[in-house]
Amino acid sequence: MHDPAELRSLHQARFGVEPAIFVAPGRVNLIGEHTDYAEGFVMPAAIDFATLAGISPRTDGKVVIYSENYQEERVFDTDALPKMHSRHWSDYPLGVMAILAGEGHTIPPLSLSIWGDVPLGSGLSSSAAIEVATMLAVGSLAGASYPGPVLARLCQRAENEFVGANAGIMDQFISANGKKDHALLLDCRDLSYKLAPIPPDVELVIANTMVKHAVTGGEYATRRAEVEAACAVIARHRPEVKFLRDATLDDLARWGGEMTPEALKRGRHIISESLRTVAAADALLRNDRKELGRLMAEAHWSYSRDFEASCIEADVMVEQAQDLPGLIGARLTGGGFGGCTVNLVEAIHAAEFRARLAERYEAKIGIKPEIHLCHASEGARKL
Ligand code: ADP
Numbered sequence: 001m002h003d004p005a006e007l008r009s010l011h012q013a014r015f016g017v018e019p020a021i022f023v024a025p026g027r028v029n030l031i032g033e034h035t036d037y038a039e040g041f042v043m044p045a046a047i048d049f050a051t052l053a054g055i056s057p058r059t060d061g062k063v064v065i066y067s068e069n070y071q072e073e074r075v076f077d078t079d080a081l082p083k084m085h086s087r088h089w090s091d092y093p094l095g096v097m098a099i100l101a102g103e104g105h106t107i108p109p110l111s112l113s114i115w116g117d118v119p120l121g122s123g124l125s126s127s128a129a130i131e132v133a134t135m136l137a138v139g140s141l142a143g144a145s146y147p148g149p150v151l152a153r154l155c156q157r158a159e160n161e162f163v164g165a166n167a168g169i170m171d172q173f174i175s176a177n178g179k180k181d182h183a184l185l186l187d188c189r190d191l192s193y194k195l196a197p198i199p200p201d202v203e204l205v206i207a208n209t210m211v212k213h214a215v216t217g218g219e220y221a222t223r224r225a226e227v228e229a230a231c232a233v234i235a236r237h238r239p240e241v242k243f244l245r246d247a248t249l250d251d252l253a254r255w256g257g258e259m260t261p262e263a264l265k266r267g268r269h270i271i272s273e274s275l276r277t278v279a280a281a282d283a284l285l286r287n288d289r290k291e292l293g294r295l296m297a298e299a300h301w302s303y304s305r306d307f308e309a310s311c312i313e314a315d316v317m318v319e320q321a322q323d324l325p326g327l328i329g330a331r332l333t334g335g336g337f338g339g340c341t342v343n344l345v346e347a348i349h350a351a352e353f354r355a356r357l358a359e360r361y362e363a364k365i366g367i368k369p370e371i372h373l374c375h376a377s378e379g380a381r382k383l
């Protein structure tokens, strides 16, 4: 996380007022990919990369938003805040304000400065971090305070309805509700959750492939449509199946022949992934590292072969980790088509693991990866 004292002096220098400071972490998903919108299970952890939001009131009727990452300031009139996205980074904080306004809160004139070290667009959810940090910051001035799960839902709505990204609840939920040294098994149906401790001698090694294949945007929507198509076929026979969460591998075996080959594969990934995620939480709770690693490997190849959301670079990053000392489990994390892999690694081997994985990846792919040693961190809060 960046030093809050630095954001404080930056805000002070720009706006001439001492800010209140809030922080919201990025996240890494240990297992459970694309299962959130099928109302299944996911198991993310908040990480020590985070976004800071500094906020102070103004008296001139303006909402001024500054991002230190983009070194750019945007100014709006409080009574004419945008109601729609403009495909600009400010969509994220403005979306949060639009949702707050929709909930009946008046957005007061304010100065908001944002500064984060969550790598942007790498699958570690800088978007949820900026939304959740903004929600806490603006909420503190607007008199809006919500329990974590509600706050997460409102931030998800900002991303869905204002930014226009059709993502599930996982990212905002873990950013708002993460717990230091724990992963969180989330039931995306009712938002109930269970914490599973990450043993102190295990590190989260996050390896950035440094590629993000341009297929995304549209691919996310296509995958989602295929998942829904698989569900619709099963629902014809079992009307109580509203989401793939309600379906079983048996259902697929019986009625998969009525699906397109793509829908069948996507469905198989989602149904098996949700089961694996619950089993992985169990394995983590029992500290059964072998089983956890097996489930992560299975999850990766299901994501790669059935969901077809991996890429050569991510497959290589996972393959090259397999026989390195200390590896417990490795898989591609996040929305897919590039971004980062998550590796659970025994702490005493982590530094060497990082060096050797970087060497191997560069030798095969010709790109120097960024590899971070992270820890499960606390969710969003006021500093
Ligand atoms: P991810 O969530 O995986 O990082 P997204 O594409 O969902 O990727 O979100 C990244 C976008 O969020 C950035 O392109 C930018 O518009 C916005 N964003 C995130 N962090 C910041 C920040 N610190 N300042 C300004 N915009 C940010």
Ligand code: MG
Pocket: 125, 126, 127, 128, 171
């Ligand atoms: Mg995002």
